[in-house]
Amino acid sequence: MEELKSAKNARVKEWKKLLTKKGRDQSGNYMLEGAHLIEEALKSDDIIEIMVQNNFTAIEIEQLRKFPVTLISPEISQAISATETPQGIFAVCKKRSAGVNPAVHRKLLLLDGVQDPGNIGTMIRTADAAGIDAVIFGEGTGDLYNPKVIRSAQGSHFHLQTETGSLTEWIQKLKSADIPVYGTALENASPFTEVTPTDSFALIVGNEGAGVDPANLRQTDQNLYIPLYGKSESLNVAVAAGILLYHLRKPI
Structure with missing residues (x-):
C-alpha cells in the first residue's frame, strides 16, 4: 500500500483538479469524500482509487483492499478536501454514463x-x-x-x-x-x-x-x-x- 506525505506530490495536484468542473470534465472523474458516501460507492463499480489517512477507522481498511489504496498525510487530506474538517477518506470515481431511456425510466x-x-x-x-x-x-x-x-x-x-x-x-x-x-x-x-x-x-x-x-x-x-x-x-x-x-x- 503506497503512502504519500507531501501535498506537493504530482498525484495530489491531479486529485485537487477534481475539485473544479474543468478538471472533472477533462478527466471524466470526480472526487468523493467521507465515510458514508464511500460506503455507498463501494456498492457500485464507480471507484477508481481510494485515499485514506493512517488514523482513519470508520471503514475497515480490509473492505478497501480490492481497490488501489493510498495512505495520505493530514496535510494531503486538507489539500484535497472540499470541507473545512476532512474526514480523512476520499475516492476518485468515474462519472456515470448517460443511460436514461423513457421506455424504462418513466x-x-x-x-x-x-x-x-x-x-x-x-x-x-x-x-x-x-x-x-x-x-x-x-x-x-x-x-x-x-x-x-x-x-x-x-x-x-x-x-x-x-x-x-x-x-x-x-x-x-x-x-x-x-x-x-x-x-x-x-x-x-x-x-x-x-x-x-x-x-x-x-x-x-x-x-x-x-x-x-x-x-x-x-x-x-x-x-x-x-x-x-x-x-x-x-x-x-x-x-x-x-x-x-x-x-x-x-x-x-
Missing part, C-alpha cells in the same frame, strides 16, 4: 437552470426517496459532480439515472413516449392537487429566481402551482419539488 425530474448546489443535491436525494427513475440536468443547471451537490445528495446519485441535455429535446422525447410532462409556474397554472397520481410523469422545476423557462412551459402538458396559505411569497425549489414528486407518483 418517472423523471427535470432541472431547468437550477444553480444552488444544495438545492440540486437535495432534489436528487428527494427524487431517490420518492422512487423517481431519473434526473435530467437541463441548460444552466449546476454540475452533478460539484462536491457540494454530491454531499447534499448523500449517495443518491448512485441509485438513479442522471443525464445532461436539452430540455426542449427531452420534453418532446418524453411526450413521444406517452409520459405526461408537468411544468411549475405561478401564472396560467393549475393547483397540483387537480392532477391524478400516475405511474409515468415528468416534472420540470426551474431556476431559484427566474423559474422554468417560458419556452419550456409552453411545451408541457400542464403547468402546476402549490398554493401558499401563509405570507411567504414562494417555496424553496427543493421543497416544492418534494411536494410535487410525492403527489404525482402513484402510491405503491
